[in-house]
Amino acid sequence: MQRIKDNAQKFIDFTISKDAQQFLSSTMYRRSVRQDINQLTALTDLADYQNLVPWSKFRQEEILQLWDISTKINK
Numbered sequence: 492m493q494r495i496k497d498n499a500q501k502f503i504d505f506t507i508s509k510d511a512q513q514f515l516s517s518t519m520y521r522r523s524v525r526q527d528i529n530q531l532t533a534l535t536d537l538a539d540y541q542n543l544v545p546w547s548k549f550r551q552e553e554i555l556q557l558w559d560i561s562t563k564i565n566k
Contacts, residue, residue, distance in 0.1 A: 505511055512528050515521040522534055547554060 512523040516523045
């Protein structure tokens with residue numbers, strides 16, 4: 492069990508490492524979880540995502556149904 496925990500920790504350490512986060516940000520246009528990575532200016536400002544919360548609240552059932560469908564397709 493300790494080996495599994497150690498490997499899981501190594502994976503987490505790798506995924507949040509500066510090199511991995513820089514790669515994801517610059518080549519895959521992903522937002523970094525690190526503060527020391529230059530974010531692409533083309534990314535939507537996080538404050539703009541707050542507008543989705545009221546919208547999704549009223550469409551929760553529909554969103555969950557679509558999620559269920561998509562997860563079954565990918566199995």
